[in-house]
Amino acid sequence: xxxxxxxxxxxxxxxxxxxxxxxxxxxxxxxxxxxxxxxxxxxxxxxxxxxxxxxxxxxxxxxxxxxxxxxxxxxxxxxxxxxxxxxxxxxxxxxxxxxxxxxxxxxxxxxxx
Amino acid sequence: xxxxxxxxxxxxxxxxxxxxxxxxxxxxxxxxxxxxxxxxxxxxxxxxxxxxxxxxxxxxxxxxxxxxxxxxxxxxxxxxxxxxxxxxxxxxxxxxxxxxxxxxxxxxxxxxxxxxxxxxxxxxxxxxxxxxxxxxxxxxxxxxxxxxxxxxxxxxxxxxxxxxxxxxxxxxxxxxxxxxxxxxxxxxxxxxxxxxxxxxxxxxxxxxxxxxxxxxxxxxxxxxxxxxxxxxxxxxxxxxxxxxxxxxxxxxxxxxxxxxxxxxxxxxxxxxxxxxxxxxxxxxxxxxxxxxxxxxxxxxxxxxxxxxxxxxxxxxxxxxxxxxxxxxxxxxxxxxxxxxxxxxxxxxxxxxxxxxxxxxxxxxxxxxxxxxxxxxxxxxxxxxxxxxxxxxxxxxxxxxxxxxxxxxxxxxxxxxxxxxxxxxxxxxxxxxxxxxxxxxxxxxxxxxxxxxxxxxxxxxxxxxxxxxxxxxxxxxxxxxxx
Numbered sequence: 001x002x003x004x005x006x007x008x009x010x011x012x013x014x015x016x017x018x019x020x021x022x023x024x025x026x027x028x029x030x031x032x033x034x035x036x037x038x039x040x041x042x043x044x045x046x047x048x049x050x051x052x053x054x055x056x057x058x059x060x061x062x063x064x065x066x067x068x069x070x071x072x073x074x075x076x077x078x079x080x081x082x083x084x085x086x087x088x089x090x091x092x093x094x095x096x097x098x099x100x101x102x103x104x105x106x107x108x109x110x111x112x113x
Numbered sequence: 114x115x116x117x118x119x120x121x122x123x124x125x126x127x128x129x130x131x132x133x134x135x136x137x138x139x140x141x142x143x144x145x146x147x148x149x150x151x152x153x154x155x156x157x158x159x160x161x162x163x164x165x166x167x168x169x170x171x172x173x174x175x176x177x178x179x180x181x182x183x184x185x186x187x188x189x190x191x192x193x194x195x196x197x198x199x200x201x202x203x204x205x206x207x208x209x210x211x212x213x214x215x216x217x218x219x220x221x222x223x224x225x226x227x228x229x230x231x232x233x234x235x236x237x238x239x240x241x242x243x244x245x246x247x248x249x250x251x252x253x254x255x256x257x258x259x260x261x262x263x264x265x266x267x268x269x270x271x272x273x274x275x276x277x278x279x280x281x282x283x284x285x286x287x288x289x290x291x292x293x294x295x296x297x298x299x300x301x302x303x304x305x306x307x308x309x310x311x312x313x314x315x316x317x318x319x320x321x322x323x324x325x326x327x328x329x330x331x332x333x334x335x336x337x338x339x340x341x342x343x344x345x346x347x348x349x350x351x352x353x354x355x356x357x358x359x360x361x362x363x364x365x366x367x368x369x370x371x372x373x374x375x376x377x378x379x380x381x382x383x384x385x386x387x388x389x390x391x392x393x394x395x396x397x398x399x400x401x402x403x404x405x406x407x408x409x410x411x412x413x414x415x416x417x418x419x420x421x422x423x424x425x426x427x428x429x430x431x432x433x434x435x436x437x438x439x440x441x442x443x444x445x446x447x448x449x450x451x452x453x454x455x456x457x458x459x460x461x462x463x464x465x466x467x468x469x470x471x472x473x474x475x476x477x478x479x480x481x482x483x484x485x486x487x488x489x490x491x492x493x494x495x496x497x498x499x500x501x502x503x504x505x506x507x508x509x510x511x512x513x514x515x516x517x518x519x520x521x522x523x524x525x526x527x528x529x530x531x532x533x534x535x536x537x538x539x540x541x542x543x544x545x546x547x548x549x550x551x552x553x554x555x556x557x558x559x560x561x562x563x564x565x566x567x568x569x570x571x572x573x574x575x576x577x578x579x580x581x582x583x584x585x586x587x588x589x590x591x592x593x594x595x
Contacts (some may be wrong), residue, residue: 001162002148003360003363003365003368005242006287007363008360008368009310010450011365011368011369012136012368012371012372013362014300014377015356015368015371015376016371016373016375016376017376017377017435018135018373019138019372019374019375019376019377019380019586020376020379020380020573021372022138022139022142022368022373022377023133023376023381025142025379025382025514026141026477027122027142027143027144027276027496028471028477028481028496029469029478029481029491029494029496030141030142030143030144030147030470030478030481031476031477031478031481032140032210032214032382032477032478032482033141033147033151033478034141034377034477034478035344035348035378035381035476035477035478035484036210036213036214036217036347036461037137037138037141037151037154037576038138038348038352038373038374038377038378038484039214039217039218039221039351039374040140040154040155040217040349040375041134041137041154041157041158041208041352041370041373041374042218042221042348042352042367042370042371043158043221043357043366044130044134044161044189044227044355044371045221045223045224045228045351045355045367045371046162046165046191046374047127047161047162047165047366048224048225048228048355048358048359048362048363048364048367049224049227049228050162050165050166050168050191050229051168051228051362051364052227052232052237052362052554053183053186053187053190053231054168054172054180054183054184054187055168055172055173055180055183055231055237056176056179056231056235056504057173057175057181057235057358058478059470060234061234061235062179062182062183062186062229064227065183065186065191065227065228065231065395066186066187066189066190067223067224067227068193068223068224068227068231068489069186069190069194069224069229070185070190070193070194071194071221071223071224071227072194072218072221073190073191073192073194073195074194074195074198074217074220074451075161075196075198075217075218075220075221076158076195076218077194077196077198077199077202078198078199078216078217078478079194079202079217079343080151080158080199081154081198081199081201081202081203081213081218082202082205082210082213082214083151084148084151084152084155084202085202085203085207085484086143086207086210086458086485086538087147087148087150087151088148089482089485089488090144090146090147090148090239090485090491091485091488091490091491092144092145092490092491092492093490093492093493095145095563098151099219100339103496105325108175108562
């Protein structure tokens with residue numbers, strides 16, 4: 001697939017609008033997970049790193065390409081791990097999470113002691 | 114034939130990934146669906162990464178003899194980088210989230226910069242447009258890498274104080290101008306002209322060195338409370354750098370993902386700056402606080418201390434309490450104790466709500482995450498615009514480790530450096546308790562009139578320790594009543 005200069009501009013323009021609109025609807029309470037989630041999304045750069053590394057023709061390019069994949073993989077994996085962890089914590093009052101029961105049992109225990 | 118299949122697979126999975134990213138981010142706009150949203154995006158990432166190995170069938174002629182080694186290197190890099198970051202991400206404390214986001218973001222910027230370096234060293238960028246876009250991606254990615262590392266060091270308290278000195282702006286400007294000049298020389302040499310001053314690889318290395326230096330210099334003077342803006346900016350920067358490198362590599366998935374994040378980060382940056390009533394340029398280029406100290410004598414009255422237990426008992430018999438958490442709560446790791454205390458109040462029939470200022474903490478939404486970690490349901494948490502009117506009718510406002518975001522000077526004192534910043538109207542509550550480590554000023558070094566107000570009492574001590582005493586006091590009441 002080839003992307004010429006103007007197609008590229010169109011893609012950039014539409015993607016920027018889409019990002020602006022989608023993110024504009026995210027409530028402030030989710031700003032941290034949103035930030036780490038979008039942080040995860042740009043981890044797609046690892047794909048570009050793999051392309052560059054596979055096309056490397058000398059030691060210098062291999063070293064730099066290796067760095068690109070290493071960092072990109074860290075970006076994607078780390079961004080995903082922290083985002084999932086954070087989002088798992090957001091609960092409403094209706095969905096009584098186990099966490100509450102633990103805390104209550106703990107409090108009960110303390111009272112007895 | 115094989116090449117066609119490989120290209121088709123990469124194209125199709127790239128398209129699928131772009132769709133799943135957008136759909137996943139869309140699902141992240143509500144707390145109820147957000148957890149599934151990130152999983153959707155994760156699937157997109159997984160298939161795109163797996164399919165990228167099809168590039169092996171389509172490498173340039175010069176790289177063909179090295180393909181086995183390059184493939185092995187790619188697998189090792191993926192496994193090492195991915196598993197270390199995964200493990201750290203799974204085990205790090207929730208209070209350390211801002212620095213984690215900063216470091217992962219820096220890694221993305223570094224990856225984009227490294228891809229640009231491979232393209233530049235290997236003459237992979239053809240023609241003026243490609244060359245300029247590669248350089249822009251290199252520049253933004255490298256600044257994002259070194260800037261995020263400095264931000265990480267600041268958030269992790271490795272770097273304690275903002276480093277400010279005379280002529281800082283001038284030095285940054287000189288570095289930036291030299292960098293642009295070196296970039297221009299690279300474009301001249303890369304489009305068939307002579308390599309001036311240095312041979313081409315030397316120019317490229319110098320360009321990266323200057324960009325990294327600029328990221329460091331630009332971030333060093335910025336203080337802790339401005340970090341929400343800084344993290345947002347670098348998030349946007351990495352996105353844009355990834356988008357640019359996607360253009361150079363002719364990969365629309367990278368272009369779309371990068372630009373979506375670029376737009377998202379820009380939007381968040383503007384929101385954060387607005388919440389601080391400062392322009393983005395003033396966060397980046399102006400020093401804040403120390404230069405504009407207020408006279409202490411301007412405020413009448415004295416700080417009135419109260420014991421944690423007395424304050425707790427007063428709240429136990431109040432009708433309604435609004436709690437304003439700040440960075441001090443995160444520092445003392447008191448979020449779990451806070452929710453334990455809140456549960457006692459709720460059981461006693463008190464209406465308790467949390468009020469969050471947009472820039473409380475060190476990154477956008479950090480307080481929301483801390484409260485969620487402690488188990489606070491998100492329908493008890495309110496943002497500034499939704500709760501600010503209710504302070505006037507609430508019995509008690511309890512401020513824990515927050516200062517500048519509740520300073521009434523922002524509303525009343527035109528000479529104050531934070532004048533005009535939206536604040537939580539704690540001073541309008543019938544009574545305010547402020548939990549604070551000691552007598553002192555906030556990050557901005559501004560006197561807070563709230564602490565001297567007739568209806569305010571101060572509870573001195575570490576937030577977690579104070580909350581333990583508050584829990585004891587209310588439990589003690591329960592035992593006496595029984």
